[in-house]
Amino acid sequence: MIKDVTRFVPPYILSRCAYSPGYQPANHKDLIKLNTNENPFPPSPTVSDAVQNEISNLHLYPEPYSQKLRDLIASKHSLSEEQVIIGNGSDDLLNLCVRAFADTNRMVGMLEPSYSLYPTLTSLQRSKVSKVEFLNDEFKLPVEEITKSGVNLFFLTNPHAPSGRYFDQESVFSIASEINAILVVDEAYADFSIENSIPLLDKANNLVITRTLSKSYSLAGSRVGFAISSPEIISILDSVREVYNLDRMSQAAAFAALSDVHYFEDCRRKILEEREKAYTFFTQLGWRTIESHANFILTEPINATGQVGKKSASSLFNYLEKNNIHVRYFHNHRLTESKIRISIGTERQMNALYQTINKWCNEES
Known part of the structure; x- marks a missing residue:
């Protein structure tokens, strides 16, 4: 028997940090889950039939290009x-971008804080990450710093996570025009925003836009995403893509969900309505809250004695968890340590959240 198998592992693998996803409970009963920005509504009713129809074909490989x-x-x-490529979730497409456009000599850039998967993917390519910091917790886009970052590939999440801030398309185009790099605009939350970067594709051939069906189409459990760009870039991404990267049932589920426009719009409307109610609730409490363009909201709790900061945010996070309400708390960054991020749920879930927060405010006094 070999005593230590780690001696077979390259040092850069042993030294890297794995991505840590949000808490996924084994049992959802009596629990309100508002921590990983999933859609609170089930997928379109047409998805079930589409998936069922594929079961008898599971002995066959899926269509390798997800052509439909x-x-x-x-x-x-x-x-x-x-101009389109399909992935196993948008994370798959982000990984392909790193695989195609980064190595030991080609750096990857990102905003900080932002999606923590970017450094994880970058480390697998033995590339370095250049993090462009926000000036403060208003999360205004540092355009000049991005364009001068000297990277080969830059990830720009818009709307931004974890703040929900929307960056206007004029600024995005300015970055795409001035940066000497591939610009990936991660539009995981674009369906909840007012605009997107698709019109910029005709003017910027270094632009890649990634989307996921996890948020607005209720397919987080199916793992489907897509990227759009110039034919040249899509061809490059296709060349490094795993074969059969999306299974039969996921292809069928995605096609059904994307085709049911009425259901999509109805769910989207409900989420936007609840997001507006949440913004009103928190601002009336006097909590600093960013006007979100995503399906979540970032807010800075104030306890009954008027205190804000890491202690108050941690207290509320733990209090909600004890009451079976799970939200997200990013305690490891100076711009987020005083805040909590809340995914937008159903009306019932959000009302339960508000009641529990009001109890916390009273008990903290």
């Missing part, structure tokens, strides 16, 4: 199918 999905997405966004 490429054609549908291209049609929805007035693009050619050569």
